[in-house]
Amino acid sequence: MPGSSTDSPAATSPPLGTTSRELARLVLVHGPISRADLGRRLDLSPASLTRLSKPFLERGLFVESAAEHGLTGRPTRPLDARVDAARFAGLKITGDAVSGVVTDLRATPLASLERELPGHGVDAVVRVVADVVAELDAAAPGAPLAGLGASVGGNVDAGRVVTRAPFLEWRHVPLADLLESATGLPATVENDVTALTTAEHWFGPARDVSSFAVVTVGAGVGYGLVVNDRVVVTADTGLGLGGHLPLDDEGPRCSEGHPGCSSLMLTAPGLVAQVTRALGHAVTYDEVLRLAAARQPEVVAVTDSAGQALGRMLGLIANLALVDTIVLSGEGVGLWEVVGEVARAQLGAERDPEATPVTLHVDDSGFVAWARGAAATAIQSAVYTLRLPGA
């Protein structure tokens, strides 16, 4: 009876407080985890955990998994997210194609799909995306789709508007709104590298580490950073600043005249061009990797300098971004199998022997990694906008 104006039973409950959101994140990210553990991580009292987790349990978003017996004391009754409570779609839009995944609540891919783009027209692209989402929905049935994430190379404003996407030749396209109309799902739009970094932060092998970097190789070189459990986003995110680092003063020059630029030494087109020149005939990226694995001398010369360049880049990242963990991903990450050893050696040389060794995680899911990143932003957005009756 206290002065609340419109308290119909179906009134929208307020959005989750930051603590509830953090709780949701922790349970999602750290799997079955006891309330006691959560309390320690969140720096909350046990009492608070009981209170905070109750609405999630009532809504069926958390489940209590089987009791785990320690050596002594009352067994713990860990909380876990019901990963099949919802599905999400993630789409990476490049200049040529849309690649998508459906995932569960933990961004685990359930099905994936790629579709060529007929052109760069906004309407056409939106139509393709909607088709892909519909097909993915059918390909891996389950809980209803709860959201959609799309990622593009370029600048994105507030998770909704593509302000600049050079490969699509887009400027100020309200993509989230368009996708919501086309699919009826809540949509989130994000820069591709930021999305991938977000996915690594919540669901990747470095999710326990509060600061780490992400490096992607493929069509370009991408670079993302997480510091103190926050993805670092700046005005320059989307410009690909990690893509033009000087890594070898004697290396070939990129289109902008940078010697030994990462855009030449490490990208698929850059390697293909170098090897094509060295061999005198055209090759594909896969052939480059195959020839390098077969120790073809001219090719190995190219990939060895690529490995050194990568090692140097990783060393610079560790020393300047102050991280000791780096995740490697991207559609061209197959390169790592060929150059990993050289890169590691170079990294060792760049790094002070007394310093914490750099932990490397290689995410070899290739193209799916990008789409999964997009799905992760949708999951985040869903968690952040979640409303619970009793909370």
Place this chain on the structure above:
Amino acid sequence: MPGSSTDSPAATSPPLGTTSRELARLVLVHGPISRADLGRRLDLSPASLTRLSKPFLERGLFVESAAEHGLTGRPTRPLDARVDAARFAGLKITGDAVSGVVTDLRATPLASLERELPGHGVDAVVRVVADVVAELDAAAPGAPLAGLGASVGGNVDAGRVVTRAPFLEWRHVPLADLLESATGLPATVENDVTALTTAEHWFGPARDVSSFAVVTVGAGVGYGLVVNDRVVVTADTGLGLGGHLPLDDEGPRCSEGHPGCSSLMLTAPGLVAQVTRALGHAVTYDEVLRLAAARQPEVVAVTDSAGQALGRMLGLIANLALVDTIVLSGEGVGLWEVVGEVARAQLGAERDPEATPVTLHVDDSGFVAWARGAAATAIQSAVYTLRLPGA
């Protein structure tokens, strides 16, 4: 009367909540600032500001400066810190000397002083520090000294214990405890670069920027980072990882074999050695700078490559630490006057033309900057442990 056990009138009030601390920091850092402004910055309602600032005003830690009239509406009555409410001492301890400052509450130096160290014995160093503090106290009288900060090159644990200080040959020295016994003042110990970075964060020209880097030149090259308004501290802080970056593949090699290493290209000893070799006779750092300013060709050759190396380092920092603001400091920062132009040009070449231009701030306070950094940690510590009766 509710169940509080020992509530004598003089009982210690609880420590400040995080919001009060943030308020204290904002007022300290952003000078005269209206409650309305503070409310916007802290994302608090005006009501909260009234409540939060009251205890500070009652304690005399804040003053209301003269009303400022806007174009319309009630004039603002900005809050400001009473900078002379307390003084702090800051000491930088190197292998050779102790240099100290007394500062006001805003880390503005009131007096400074340098004293040679007789050796590296812990007791002797503590005695020298205590002497320096006493002399500084007398040199610039005022409010009582409220705390003391000491900084050293090396690793420091929890602001109290020097775990490793190569230049002093120390291991596990409980310096804060020792200094507190010797001086009777609350003491804080911190790594030198971290302390300097902290000072820049709270009191430096980049204090409005939430993410920036600090580069120091002098005996070595130091590197500190602030991201999202937090000084980044890692396990490797104190190792000087910014000091061995490859900046010029053709440059001379450092003791560890790194070509064009920042420890050679940019430090005072490195430059002195290069110029000495080039000229065939010994020179001092000041002479190097003077000769370079006089455009002596052999010297200019050295400083020009130093400038290029510095520009490259700044570019790498901006691109990899994702900052667009860098503060240059350190006792050898006089170098900037000589190489600034070259460095800026190189930085421009390293940076994507579409990216936010890098803002550079040069703190030319030289050696005092280090001691001031130490004082800043003492101020921080005082703010963080402050207790107010009515809060």
Place this chain on the structure above:
DNA sequence: CCTGTTATTTCCGCGATAGAAAAAAGCTAT
């Protein structure tokens, strides 16, 4: 069965915050 240990819950109080409304302190236009 009793004791020790750890996890979780219940109950209650406290502190921090926001919201609304009022008061304050100017300015401008009539």
Place this chain on the structure above:
DNA sequence: ATAGCTTTTTTCTATCGCGGAAATAACAGG
């Protein structure tokens, strides 16, 4: 001069989230 406008600041009060203490639960081992 006074009414009306704007913005800041204060006062008052309701609410929300959190923690502390004690109770309860669920085991292991003597």
